[in-house]
Amino acid sequence: MKFIPSVVLYFLQNKKAKANVRSLIKFLVVLLALMIFYTFAFHYIKAWEGEEYSIISGFYWTLVTMSTLGYGDIIFTTDLGKLFSSIVLLSGVVFLLVMLPFTFIQ
Numbered sequence: 001m002k003f004i005p006s007v008v009l010y011f012l013q014n015k016k017a018k019a020n021v022r023s024l025i026k027f028l029v030v031l032l033a034l035m036i037f038y039t040f041a042f043h044y045i046k047a048w049e050g051e052e053y054s055i056i057s058g059f060y061w062t063l064v065t066m067s068t069l070g071y072g073d074i075i076f077t078t079d080l081g082k083l084f085s086s087i088v089l090l091s092g093v094v095f096l097l098v099m100l101p102f103t104f105i106q
Contacts, residue, residue, distance in 0.1 A: 031095055038062040038088050045081050066092025 010017060042058040053061075053074065061074045065088045076082050 027095075027099065034091065034095070035059065035062050035066065038066075038091075041084065045076070045078075045084055049076065049078055049081060062088060065089055067096065068092060 036059075039055060039058040039062050042061055043053060043055055046053045046058075057074065064071055065085060068089065070089075076085055
């Protein structure tokens, strides 16, 4: 339990650590905004395909696709949906595998 307060104190006192935390928060806000956009786009594309999914299912699909897990339980059947899936997958790779490490490189 003594570990957590010391880490918080370190981040509050160290200027480099503060900058890293600010960068991480900005990164997470952009990532969350992108995920919310993809969630609603998923919902509308699936409705256009004639399938009904909830917003929660859309967020689940976005999270699974962006993290490259790809369970395959929810799939698109049209070319538009497949193109959308590819865009979500590639943006997930860029954000999680490329940009996240560079957030901490000074």
